Structure formats: structure tokens, C-alpha cells
């Protein structure tokens with residue numbers, strides 16, 4: 001490599017995160033901005049003009065948004081380290097420089113910005129051979145299938161349970177070009193290095209349920225995925241994809257460019273301040289249940305007493321069932 005390395009720079013990447021020492025920061029979140037500079041050899045990609053020979057900056061941005069929106073940490077140092085670790089896991093990245101800004105930090109004085117800047121390099125040959133780096137996935141390329149568990153049974157995303165999770169994701173959109181938004185979401189899921197999309201449903205046109213009056217009809221669909229991510233990490237990935245689609249979360253149940261809900265994940269039950277599984281309103285929503293039944297007609301959801309109920313029965317009884325019809329279009333998984 002020449003003295004001045006080739007660089008791919010992604011700067012001013014903004015995402016909402018819940019990092020900080022104070023309870024209010026954890027509860028309300030705030031904006032974080034990341035500047036990420038990758039040192040690569042751009043020569044091969046320039047010669048072939050092929051995205052496969054370089055780092056897809058869209059995939060990098062998606063992963064960074066997930067990390068910023070993901071598991072809360074006390075310190076920006078910790079989040080910057082996670083960003084650097086993720087950047088180094090993209091094939092061809094020799095070193096990375098990450099600056100993470102927290103311009104809304106709770107500092108009781110006028111200030112413009114506070115940030116941490118770190119530089120990390122790929123481990124040298126000796127370290128690579130004998131000393132696994134915590135949290136690194138060993139270089140899975142963007143677009144590759146779910147990562148194999150890394151050293152010691154942990155995955156890049158930190159899940160120690162090696163069995164992949166099977167999950168159902170509900171997709172909805174009713175602004176802009178909803179079909180294109182659903183397809184883009186499926187494409188983004190497929191591009192994720194730790195998510196495998198195994199099936200997609202048909203597309204349904206559905207009357208809006210709740211929220212502001214006179215909003216356009218929705219297009220809804222469902223996707224089945226297999227992933228080594230934990231449910232919280234999968235949710236963070238979904239929020240990252242929504243954010244990339246330009247979704248703003250101002251109006252509850254309001255119109256949206258893209259809504260991705262995690263409906264069920266391998267029978268796991270969770271109820272904390274960030275995630276409830278199974279999704280608490282899925283059982284009364286035909287716009288979720290009918291697409292899901294396309295993928296897995298035998299699936300069940302627990303009733304309020306914990307007894308399994310077939311989703312086909314729940315769908316037939318759902319109040320929004322009459323407002324739902326097949327759109328006649330398809331989502332492709334090619």
C-alpha cells in the first residue's frame with residue numbers, strides 16, 4: 001500500500017441511540033453522529049467496477065445505525081469501539097478511524113459538541129492466529145449469509161447461543177411508493193450480514209387501523225428470517241432499516257414510509273421497555289396475521305391465558321379482516 005492509504009469515508013451519519021450514564025438518556029435517547037473512515041485498497045474495485053470488490057457504504061451505514069440504535073452503553077467510548085469492530089469485519093478494511101459525536105450530551109454549559117475518536121487496525125498475523133478479538137466476526141462480507149459463531153461460541157453480534165433464531169417480521173407502508181418501500185426493506189434485510197430471509201408473503205392492501213383519520217391504505221406483508229442476532233439486536237436492525245427509509249416516528253399509528261415490527265421469534269417471550277414478544281397487538285391484526293399465514297399457515301400465538309391459538313383463526317376474527325385484500329403484486333427474493 002502506498003504511504004497514503006485509500007479511504008472510504010462516511011461522515012455525519014445520524015441515528016438515535018440510548019447511550020449514557022443518566023436514566024433520562026436511557027429512557028428518551030438522543031442523536032448521535034458518526035464519522036467513519038475506512039482504510040482500504042480501492043484499486044481492485046476501480047479496475048473491476050464491481051461492488052463485490054469493495055465495501056458497500058450502504059451496508060456499512062446500516063450496520064452503524066443498528067449499533068447506535070442498539071444495546072445501550074454508558075460511554076461513547078464503548079459505542080465507538082463497537083462501530084470500529086463492525087467496520088473491521090467488512091472484507092478488505094485494514095484500519096478504521098471512528099469519531100462518535102454526542103452533541104446533545106447533558107452538559108450544563110454552552111457547548112457545540114463532544115466526541116470520542118479512535119483508530120483501530122486489523123490484528124497483526126501473530127494476534128490473528130492466537131488471540132481472537134472479542135466481538136469480531138472474522139470478516140464476513142456484506143451480503144453474505146448469517147455469520148457462523150465466532151471464537152468461543154459468540155457471534156459478531158455477541159449472542160452466545162449458537163442456534164439461529166427463526167423470526168417473523170411484519171412490513172407496512174402507506175406513503176410514497178409503498179410497494180417499493182416493502183421491496184427495499186426485504187432487500188435491506190437480505191443484505192444484512194447476519195440475517196437470512198427465508199420466505200416472504202404475498203402483498204396485501206389494507207385499510208388503516210387506528211391513528212390519524214384519512215390516511216392512505218397500507219400495503220402489508222410479512223417475512224420469515226433466520227438470524228444469529230438476539231431479538232433486541234434484530235429489533236435494532238429493523239429500526240436501522242426504518243431509519244434509512246426516512247421514517248420519522250412523530251405520530252403514533254400515523255402514516256409511514258416504512259414500519260417493521262418484530263412479531264414473533266422462536267417462541268421467545270420478552271416484555272421490557274424496548275421490546276415485547278410476541279408483538280402485543282399482532283393477535284388482533286389481520287394485516288399481520290394474513291401475510292404471516294401465507295408463510296406458515298400452522299403458526300400459533302398465545303391467547304391471554306397462554307394457550308396457543310392458530311393464527312388463521314385469529315385472522316378470521318380480527319376486526320380489520322374485511323378491509324384487507326390481496327394486492328396482486330409480489331415481493332421478490334432473488
Ligand SMILES: Nc1ncnc2c1ncn2[C@@H]1O[C@H](COP(=O)(O)OP(=O)(O)OP(=O)(O)O)[C@@H](O)[C@H]1O
Pocket residue numbers: 235249251252253254259260261262263273274275276277278279280281
Ligand atoms: N415486537 C416489537 N416490534 C417492534 N417494535 C417494538 C416491539 N416491542 C416493542 N417495540 C417498541 O415499539 C417501538 C415502535 O413503535 P412504533 O412507532 O413502530 O409503533 P407503531 O408501529 O406506531 O405501533 P404498533 O407497535 O402498534 O405497531 C420501537 O421503538 C420498539 O422499541
Ligand SMILES: Nc1nc2c(c(=O)[nH]1)N=C(CO)CN2
Pocket residue numbers: 171172173206207208209210211218220253254259287
Ligand atoms: N392497515 C394497517 N394499519 C396500521 C398499520 C399497518 O401496517 N397496516 N400499522 C400501524 C402501526 O404499526 C397502525 N395501523
